[in-house]
Amino acid sequence: SAPTIRTVTLPDGASVPALGLGTWYMGEQSATRATEVAALRTGMDCGLTLIDTDEMYGDGAAEELVGKAIAGRRDSVYLVGKVLPSHATRRGTVEACQASLRRLGTDHLDMYLLHWRGRVPLAETVAGFEDLVQAGLIRGWGVSNFDVRDLDEVASVPGGERVQTDQVLYNLNRRGLEYDLLPRCRQAGVPLMAYSPVDHGRLLGNPAVRDMASAKGATAAQLALAWVLRLPQVFAVVKASSPARVTENRAAMEISFSTAELEELDRMFPPPSSKVPLEML
Numbered sequence: 385s386a387p388t389i390r391t392v393t394l395p396d397g398a399s400v401p402a403l404g405l406g407t408w409y410m411g412e413q414s415a416t417r418a419t420e421v422a423a424l425r426t427g428m429d430c431g432l433t434l435i436d437t438d439e440m441y442g443d444g445a446a447e448e449l450v451g452k453a454i455a456g457r458r459d460s461v462y463l464v465g466k467v468l469p470s471h472a473t474r475r476g477t478v479e480a481c482q483a484s485l486r487r488l489g490t491d492h493l494d495m496y497l498l499h500w501r502g503r504v505p506l507a508e509t510v511a512g513f514e515d516l517v518q519a520g521l522i523r524g525w526g527v528s529n530f531d532v533r534d535l536d537e538v539a540s541v542p543g544g545e546r547v548q549t550d551q552v553l554y555n556l557n558r559r560g561l562e563y564d565l566l567p568r569c570r571q572a573g574v575p576l577m578a579y580s581p582v583d584h585g586r587l588l589g590n591p592a593v594r595d596m597a598s599a600k601g602a603t604a605a606q607l608a609l610a611w612v613l614r615l616p617q618v619f620a621v622v623k624a625s626s627p628a629r630v631t632e633n634r635a636a637m638e639i640s641f642s643t644a645e646l647e648e649l650d651r652m653f654p655p656p657s658s659k660v661p662l663e664m665l
């Protein structure tokens with residue numbers, strides 16, 4: 385059985401692992417597919433049972449790869465999918481979800497997110513999400529790349545109070561949301577799902593990160609990940625393409641920081657002192 389793992393509780397009561405597996409750029413090359421499937425399975429085996437995917441990644445190739453990885457073990461996985469804003473009308477949302485479910489080879493998603501804010505009125509997208517909940521095709525829904533004002537708007541549409549999370553860019557290089565979005569979510573009891581916790585790889589070569597990591601007997605990836613996971617109501621999805629890296633990332637959950645270390649990181653990566661518009665990748 386999988387070792388116990390720190391979890392985050394969503395507004396609907398679901399308990400999800402604080403660290404999950406990203407899939408952006410997976411499934412795109414046949415030469416690496418088997419290793420990527422092995423990486424996802426290794427993650428599930430060690431408790432990283434949350435998988436984040438999207439209809440856009442590889443034009444469906446990432447979803448198909450996830451389908452292979454979860455075949456026969458769907459019930460042990462918390463599956464997160466996303467709808468593109470261009471598909472996010474009430475009816476388009478339902479159709480996009482059905483197409484994703486076919487590629488994933490499953491009958492439901494645990495969480496479905498609006499990938500970013502587009503032109504379709506939010507009330508329509510939320511109506512589509514609620515249709516999907518009623519039909520049993522998704523268990524819950526959320527948003528992604530939403531700043532404070534967008535979240536306020538979600539809360540104002542019918543059903544909007546059922547938003548479960550906001551998936552956003554958050555790591556040592558991108559701390560702007562600590563100023564207002566993080567407190568806003570904390571107050572509302574909506575956990576933030578951090579994406580690109582190692583800044584899409586950019587933090588791995590950072591000399592300051594590498595120095596502190598080696599002083600702690602950790603790798604740069606582990607340090608960057610552990611830092612994002614230091615906050616109780618934040619969970620993260622990291623993408624790694626090999627079993628060894630997934631195992632390494634899993635171990636980041638055991639790393640904690642002293643006050644002095646956190647202060648040093650604040651000096652190297654200063655927190656915001658005023659509003660910074662939410663960044664996205």
Ligand code: NDP
Pocket residue numbers: 405406407408409436437499528529551552578579580581582583584585588605606621622623624625626629630632633664665
């Ligand atoms: P990450 O911050 O997760 O970084 C991924 C990169 O870091 C890859 O190049 C990976 O290499 C490398 N890496 C990961 N772990 C290690 C390690 N232990 N040692 C060395 N290198 C490592 O970036 P992502 O942008 O992929 O973000 C994570 C996930 O978040 C995405 O995959 C996606 O699911 C989601 N996302 C959502 C967005 C949204 O708009 N909602 C936007 C961006 C991401 P390799 O793959 O070669 O192992």
